[in-house]
Amino acid sequence: MFRYSKSIYGGQEQLIGASFDLLSWFAVAGIAFVIVHLVAAALSKSRNRIGH
Amino acid sequence: MNEPNKNKSTGEGASDGKVIRHTLFDRLYHWTMALAVFVLMGTSFLPILGFKFQWVDIHWISGVLLAVLILVHIVRAMVWQDWRHMMIWPSDIRDIFRGLIATFSRSATPPARPGKYNPLQKLYHLGSAVFVLAVIITGLMMMLKIDTPIWRRNPYVFANTTWGWIYALHGLAAMAMVTMIIIHVYFALRPDEFYLTKSMFRGWITRKEYKDHHDDQQWKA
Numbered sequence: 001m002f003r004y005s006k007s008i009y010g011g012q013e014q015l016i017g018a019s020f021d022l023l024s025w026f027a028v029a030g031i032a033f034v035i036v037h038l039v040a041a042a043l044s045k046s047r048n049r050i051g052h
Numbered sequence: 053m054n055e056p057n058k059n060k061s062t063g064e065g066a067s068d069g070k071v072i073r074h075t076l077f078d079r080l081y082h083w084t085m086a087l088a089v090f091v092l093m094g095t096s097f098l099p100i101l102g103f104k105f106q107w108v109d110i111h112w113i114s115g116v117l118l119a120v121l122i123l124v125h126i127v128r129a130m131v132w133q134d135w136r137h138m139m140i141w142p143s144d145i146r147d148i149f150r151g152l153i154a155t156f157s158r159s160a161t162p163p164a165r166p167g168k169y170n171p172l173q174k175l176y177h178l179g180s181a182v183f184v185l186a187v188i189i190t191g192l193m194m195m196l197k198i199d200t201p202i203w204r205r206n207p208y209v210f211a212n213t214t215w216g217w218i219y220a221l222h223g224l225a226a227m228a229m230v231t232m233i234i235i236h237v238y239f240a241l242r243p244d245e246f247y248l249t250k251s252m253f254r255g256w257i258t259r260k261e262y263k264d265h266h267d268d269q270q271w272k273a
Contacts, residue, residue, distance in 0.1 A: 002220055015216030018223030020100045026227040030234025037238070044155045 070256040071273040073168070073248075081125060082252055088118040089229065092187075096226055112198060115191045122188060137168045137271070140178060144171035167270030176239075180232050186225035190218045 147163035
């Protein structure tokens with residue numbers, strides 16, 4: 001989740017930012033939302049159609 | 053604090069069957085902000101994806117533009133517009149749950165017609181506001197690390213650990229914006245929401261769209 005680096009003088013690892021490997025996961029989260037909403041909207045539409 | 057409705061006319065009606073939804077100023081704001089956001093995302097993520105170019109200057113200038121736009125938007129929303137249209141009220145939470153339940157149950161009570169913005173749009177606005185403010189605040193701090201026409205860089209303002217958290221927060225909020233933009237574009241392209249997308253270009257919706265989709269007590273037009 002985070003990127004760390006070690007000083008050239010040694011010592012503890014230092015936090016330097018977020019890991020950019022997460023970028024694809026954020027994109028997947030957006031696509032997953034779209035798919036879930038499409039399914040829910042289709043489900044809702046078919047229920048309404050049956051109801052009428 | 054009251055929900056937006058009742059005694060105050062907040063929409064702008066037009067006699068020719070059009071209901072003004074977004075003024076020219078608001079549309080210009082929206083599209084300039086969209087341009088700034090896309091430039092910011094391009095100049096931040098394309099180098100990470102392997103497209104190398106001199107991105108720093110374009111990035112911080114676009115970031116300052118975005119910060120100014122957001123500041124103008126906040127002042128305008130608080131002073132000249134009815135900010136209560138975008139607040140999440142208990143009735144919005146109720147309608148989100150009603151909408152969810154109605155998806156799976158035919159006998160459930162459907163959500164009430166919304167005012168100018170529906171509960172999910174308000175929720176989206178809140179999420180975007182959190183992420184955009186996070187990238188702007190951390191981004192302005194990060195500008196202390198670069199030379200600009202106004203100041204010379206000074207990376208010693210914060211300790212290394214603090215810089216690490218500032219960079220981490222900036223990155224996480226920027227990546228979260230990718231999710232938000234995918235969701236935004238999806239809703240903008242949905243046929244049932246497309247009348248709203250059109251209104252972001254031409255400024256108005258038809259009187260029929262207004263009556264079909266909105267509660268005229270909460271959004272008077």
